[in-house]
Amino acid sequence: MRRGTEVEVRIEGLDRKGRGTGSVDGRAMAVRGGLPGQVVRARVTRRRRLEGYLVDVVERSPLEVDARCPHSGTCGGCAFQELAYAEQLSALREQVASAFSGVGLAIDVPEVLGCDPPFGYRNKMDFTFGAMRWVELDEPEGVARDFALGMHVPGRYDRVLDIRSCALHFEEADALLTSARDIAREHGLPPWHVVRHTGLLRHLVLRKGFGTGEIMVDLVTSEDAYAHVDRWAAAMLERHPEVTTLVQNVNTRLASIASGERERVIHGPGTITERIGDLAFTISANSFFQTNSRQAAVLFSIVSELAAPTGDEVVWDLYCGTGALSLAAARTAREVWGFELADSAVEDARANAALNGVKNAHFVAGDVLASVGEASSLAAPSPDLAIVDPPRAGLHPKVLSALLRLAPPRIVYVSCNVHGTAPQVAALVDEGGYTVERVQPVDMFPHTPHVECVVALRR
Ligand SMILES: C[S@@+](CC[C@H](N)C(=O)[O-])C[C@H]1O[C@@H](n2cnc3c(N)ncnc32)[C@H](O)[C@@H]1O
Structure with a gap:
């Protein structure tokens, strides 16, 4: 099949990039813009692993709704605005379940906590x-x-x-x-x-x-x-x-x-x-902050519930950004240490601690890889609980090794890329002796294939 060829495909599912999946002459094909239940005409853009984009819908899907956005289909910001929101949530749950089952972890994945309303959410x-x-x-x-x-x-x-x-x-x-x-x-x-x-x-x-x-x-x-x-x-x-x-x-x-x-x-x-909730955050132009404020409240409360540090516990918050999870944990922990690369975010985190009257949170600027290695010289006590919330690429392999060496009794892994996280969770289980206590996906980015996932582990 040549590039540029048009083919007809019945879309049966969604892949991790949010593309419709179906088959052509017995070969799997991914179609950008295709939705489950549709029959579409698609133009082939890659031949070896068949890929293409939607040219025309031949048969509508019963799961389809009208897009709100005038640029839907051209703009890459949304992958599936025309898919009913309830269907999006169940597709995301499938993604999470298959990411964990794919690395041999049998985990009961609950429903994804949806965003209401799923529009106008980006801050x-x-x-x-x-x-x-x-x-x-x-x-x-x-x-x-x-x-x-x-x-x-x-x-x-x-x-x-x-x-x-x-x-x-x-x-x-x-x-x-x-x-x-x-x-x-x-x-x-x-x-x-x-x-x-x-x-x-x-x-x-x-x-x-x-x-x-x-x-x-x-x-x-x-x-x-x-x-x-x-x-x-x-x-x-x-x-x-x-x-x-x-x-x-x-x-x-x-x-x-x-x-x-x-x-x-x-x-x-x-x-x-x-x-x-009851926390205030100062955010500067170059600092990370969760982009969905409504769902950030949901995410923070799930993390607080799963982390729930006791008054004796020391918490490390790796990749802490402006300190949101650190401050939530600091309320019940003995002390919290946040580690973050961006200087502006660390400044914001310190200002946020002051703004919220939090006195038991300390923030360390620098690459988490170096800071975690140097933590003992920083007078940071070993963690009883590590909260990790890395960027999309996941934990640096050396940070994962450091975590395995530090062996905190509990870890709460907050992930925005479950496909990268699942193998790291499997490593913590296989090599670190942890068990997965709970997984909770949260939809922070409606109409996109990205799903946030909180994983609670205990050694
Ligand atoms: C997903 S955000 C987490 C933010 C925070 N937990 C929150 O909820 O606001 C990831 C953070 O990791 C930081 N980061 C990226 N690479 C890093 C590194 N090598 N060392 C330390 N922090 C890093 C980014 O600047 C960003 O603030």
Whole structure:
């Protein structure tokens, strides 16, 4: 079968990337955009392991609903907005169950805790400026192609889809996005050209504290250009008095990342505050915070319930970010040690401890790999409980080995990538003598194949 060939496929399931799966002439095929229950026409993009994308729906699925977003199908932000939410949750549960059974762990996986409502949940969006715009099929002829502010089109590093509206981000974000684009164009500010490495505007990051209403606008630029940025910022603030802080980050490197080498606060305190349950968090532009505030409350309470440290226990929180899980644990633990790479997040974590009157939490800046090795010289007592919440790649293998050596009696593993986590949990069981006491998946990212999963282990 050649690339570009169109084939008809009955979609039977979803794979871990959220693509529909079916078979063609007895061979398994993954179809981007295909939903369980549909019969689709798909164009082949890879031949060896058959892959393709949806061209047309031949037969609708009984599980299908109408998408809310005008960009659904083109934008890669959502994988399956047209799949009824209850079906999404059961597909995610299947993913979690098969990840654990795939590494030989027989675990009873409960239902995924869903997000209600499953729209407008993101408290942070990172949009890209681009000089090579992706033009959608329904756009008028002759539309300008040299300026876009939105998301990368899946599979195209160079093309940016101009986003007018998104069903996932917070309510005010559509209007902020439109103004950011309009003002940049009115002022003639050039977007970044990813091939030529020219242009000023690189990213627009919007953040909101759902519990406080505070809003941050972070403009990431390729150089200082303070006078240009100040004019843009003044116009933004005039149109949007709801913005409580506006910052500029400068990223002179080629890598397309939204954090900068230097940050300049143009308006407000440079941070926003979020309130989750009875805890308050200061968040700066370059610090990690859970992107779904509603579900963060659910996640934190599950972690608190499963961790439930006693007054005598020492807790280590590896990859602690701005200290959310550390602070939740600190209420009942003897002391908590948080380890985190990003300096700004560590500063925020310390400020958050003070903000919440927490005196028994200590935060160590640096690579967890080095810090955990040096913990004894830092006067951190050995942990009775380790909470680990690594980035998508999972624990560094050497951190996993260090955990096995430290052998805390209990571990709570918070994972946003169960396929990477399951083998590490199996290693803790097989090599460390742990048993899995409970697993609880939480849907932090509705309409995407990502699922958060909390695993409680006891040695
Ligand atoms: C998934 S977040 C967890 C944040 C935190 N538990 C929370 O709920 O807010 C992962 C964190 O790991 C940090 N990180 C990534 N690599 C690291 C490393 N090598 N050493 C320490 N921290 C790291 C990131 O900066 C990020 O804050």
